[in-house]
Amino acid sequence: MQKNRTFNPITGPFAGLSVLCLVGLALEVATRGHLVDTRFFPAPTVVLENLGQLFLFNADFRLHLEASFFRLSLGVLLACAASFLVLIAAALSPTARQFMNGITALLYPLPKSALLPFLFLLIGLNNLSHIVLIALGCATLLLTTLDSGLTRLRQAGYLELARVLGLSRRQLLSKVVLPGLVPEVLNGLKLGVSYSIVLLIVSEMMATRYGLGVLMWTSWDQFKIVDLYSVFYLLSCSGLLLFGLFGFLAEVASEPQRGLV
Numbered sequence: 001m002q003k004n005r006t007f008n009p010i011t012g013p014f015a016g017l018s019v020l021c022l023v024g025l026a027l028e029v030a031t032r033g034h035l036v037d038t039r040f041f042p043a044p045t046v047v048l049e050n051l052g053q054l055f056l057f058n059a060d061f062r063l064h065l066e067a068s069f070f071r072l073s074l075g076v077l078l079a080c081a082a083s084f085l086v087l088i089a090a091a092l093s094p095t096a097r098q099f100m101n102g103i104t105a106l107l108y109p110l111p112k113s114a115l116l117p118f119l120f121l122l123i124g125l126n127n128l129s130h131i132v133l134i135a136l137g138c139a140t141l142l143l144t145t146l147d148s149g150l151t152r153l154r155q156a157g158y159l160e161l162a163r164v165l166g167l168s169r170r171q172l173l174s175k176v177v178l179p180g181l182v183p184e185v186l187n188g189l190k191l192g193v194s195y196s197i198v199l200l201i202v203s204e205m206m207a208t209r210y211g212l213g214v215l216m217w218t219s220w221d222q223f224k225i226v227d228l229y230s231v232f233y234l235l236s237c238s239g240l241l242l243f244g245l246f247g248f249l250a251e252v253a254s255e256p257q258r259g260l261v
Helices: 015-032 044-057 059-092 094-107 112-122 127-156 158-164 169-180 182-204 212-221 225-258
Strands: none
Touching: 015 044, 015 225, 044 059, 044 225, 059 094, 059 127, 059 169, 059 182, 059 212, 094 127, 112 127, 112 182, 127 158, 127 169, 127 182, 158 169, 169 182, 182 212, 182 225, 212 225
8 A cells, every 4th residue: 555645844855955944044044133244154045146146147157057067967977877887787697796896895985086186197187087086976876775776686586586487687687677776776866966066066176167166166265255155055955956856756766665675
């Protein structure tokens, strides 16, 4: 029996946005009441108004936004492509599964931002270095969740049952593995995309002319506090919205499987 889904802004997947709104409301009250220094803590309404002006009338801001979106999109797509290739091999071969575990164990503890100078050295001071860094961070979390999903399917007996029934490799992937891993894929994207935004901003503060990371750095350097907060609000809302969206879709996708595993 399927339970009725109700929206809970406190404990649901969009709880982060609810908390952000409460913090913004408290800051608005504090600034209007002159309880904080508005030079360092501008009112959220002022920041949102400035963000709207940047969107509408500032061509440089749109260039920064387009550059960041380009790097983030390609990095996440590259991570997804590489992760699914590794997933297919791991689902079909125990040896490849061990290799997948080795890749995850190697990449997970590494500080990804510390790899940027090495990427500059190996690839050069170009967009590809930033894209590869984002892909490494996203793929690490995506592979981790996919590995846990494969473990869940194996422990539930689905992989062994498919072999007993004589399913071909193509049928094993299309009928068992890929449908069964939808929740893990969405959870991996929830974590991976959020972490990719962090790596995007960190990497863009070095060796690039356009990007939201560049805009944040120059806003701090020139003491344009409202512009600095505008970028921060944009990144926070975008990250929390994507985090909540993937989390919500993962919950929906996992409901039919809860009674089976």
